[in-house]
Amino acid sequence: MRVLTGRAGTPTYARKRGPNLLSTGQLRFEDSNLEPIAQKVLGGERLEFRDGVSLYRSSDLLAIGYLANYVREKLHGNRTYFNVNRHINPTNVCVASCRLCAFGRKPDAPGAYTMALDEAFRLAGQGWTEAVTEFHIVGGLHPDLPFQYYVDLIRGLKERFPSVHLKAFTAVEIGYYSHVTRLSIREILEKLKEAGLGSLPGGGAEIFAPAVRRVICDHKIGAHTWLQVHRTAHELGLHSNATMLYGHIESAEDSTDHLL
Incomplete structure (x- = not known):
């Protein structure tokens, strides 16, 4: 130009x-x-x-x-918006084996961890100041943790830090909780919202193109289910966003389709 x-x-x-x-x-x-x-x-x-x-x-x-x-x-206008957040990753143990992921671990793998609730609360307290506006909470798809663990995590954080917005659990995690509990996506979100959940992060969207997802994240939910989770969240009054993972095997057409 x-x-x-x-x-x-x-x-x-x-x-x-x-x-x-x-x-x-x-x-x-x-x-x-x-x-x-x-x-x-x-x-x-x-x-x-x-x-x-x-x-x-x-x-x-x-x-x-x-x-x-x-x-x-x-x-x-001439304004820029931002928040001050702290990340809490309660576990990196994950049943999935996505090729794009360097975070997840199998239960017996070196570096695998799962926080007790008190440990997660203590970590949140260490990173908290009055300037913090949000806790961003995501983790692996743990094969053994009960869904109540996540409900108690949200409730405990909200009780200890009532002014902090809780953005937690990707659509992939919500879909997994629904699968293992046999509860509907709506029921899962209702329980988390009642405990203090404020919004969903946009992770797990990656690229919606099915051919790309089969290569980079074939263990994750498809685009249809991802969108269903977010639509349901919006119906319940929860906000959300969507991310896009780019710079791998996707085409310009794939990225444009993802945005639209």
Whole structure:
């Protein structure tokens, strides 16, 4: 991307905003494929699948960054939001054997661990200050821990740190709890919410494309179940987000499909 400067050498985009940059020819892209996308972005139009693929394949990072920041400022002004969190991983013991994972361990493997509840509470206390706004809690799919362990973990943390938001358990974990307890996904989420759960993290989404999941995480739930867990969480008033694992065997089309 090149931005033509004014007489004082100030980049034009610092003084003008919106469609005028393109209509006056002051904003020029190194990648011409981005020009129709920019017209949509600056005009407030929704992007299509092919637009996403073009963005992924473009090397004009300055132009993409400009367009992304334009949308950000249009939505939020000159503000950036963040939280201060602490991670708690109660166990790394996991029945799955996903190729992408360096965290999980089999029960008898070196480095395998499972925290007692008091140990988890103590760890939370060591990392807590008044600035902490969130505990982020995820772990392995333990073959022996009862579901009540996770309910008691959430309840105990909420009792000890009532002002801290609890974001806990990926859709993969929720699906696993449902499988081993024979309770529905809704029942699992209801019990956790009653104990103090505030939201779900976005882990386990990886890439939704089935062909990719079969290679990198074939032991995890599929995209349909992942989305079902999050839809149910939203119906219960819980918030959530979604992550994307990229930079492995996925294509630009896979990544775009994941986002849409």
